[in-house]
Amino acid sequence: VQLVESGGGLVQPGGSLKLSCETSGFDFKEYTLGWFRQAPGSAPGKGIEGISCIMISDGDRYYADSVKGRFTISRNNAENTVYLQMNNLKPEDTAVYYCGASYAANVRTLCRLRRYDRLGQGTMVTVSS
Numbered sequence: 001v002q003l004v005e006s007g008g009g010l011v012q013p014g015g016s017l018k019l020s021c022e023t024s025g026f027d028f029k030e031y032t033l034g035w036f037r038q039a040p041g042s043a044p045g046k047g048i049e050g051i052s053c054i055m056i057s058d059g060d061r062y063y064a065d066s067v068k069g070r071f072t073i074s075r076n077n078a079e080n081t082v083y084l085q086m087n088n089l090k091p092e093d094t095a096v097y098y099c100g101a102s103y104a105a106n107v108r109t110l111c112r113l114r115r116y117d118r119l120g121q122g123t124m125v126t127v128s129s
Contacts, residue, residue, distance in 0.1 A: 001025045001118045003099045008123030011089055017125060019084040021099030028080040029056050032105040035073065035084045036114065037095035037125075048098075050111030052084060055104075062107035067093075089127045096122040 007019040021033065034053030042048075051064045052073040061073055072085040082099065100116030102109075109115050 001101060003101060003118055003120035005097060005099045005120045005123040008097060008125045010126045010128065012129050013090060013127055015089050015127070016085070016087045017089065019086065019097055019099075019123060019125075021082040021084075021120060023080045023082070023099075023101065026101070028077065031056055031101050031103055032107055032110050033075070033082045033099065033101050034062075034107070034110050034116070035071075035082075036098045036100050036111075036116070036119070037093075038098070038122075039095045048114055049095075050100075050114050053105075053107040053111040054082065055107050056082075060107050062111045064111065086125070089125075091127050094125060094127050096124050098122045 002024045004022045011017050032055045036048050036050050038048045051067045053062045054073045070088045075082045099120040101118045102116050
């Protein structure tokens with residue numbers, strides 16, 4: 001199982017970014033994928049927040065309250081890729097963003113309990129003027 005994130009960078013408050021998670025090595029349609037983030041300065045493995053998850057087979061989605069209405073998760077089954085469109089970014093969105101995967105997981109279980117089987121290497125998002 002391989003998850004490769006891209007699309008992070010520096011953006012001003014109110015700006016937008018689109019993250020991508022390219023996957024390989026597993027049957028994409030049988031998995032639930034999600035986006036997680038960890039704020040700078042957090043201890044390794046601590047302070048990880050599940051912000052949005054999607055079940056590939058039926059499109060069921062979950063959003064944390066902190067991003068609801070601003071972020072949109074989507075998938076491209078032909079390219080085995082999951083995206084996170086982030087709009088109206090705020091300084092508190094600054095974090096390393098990770099893509100995580102879990103076999104057939106409920107979206108709330110994956111996101112809220114962080115029950116991923118695999119996690120990518122992360123991409124940094126910095127929101128600052």
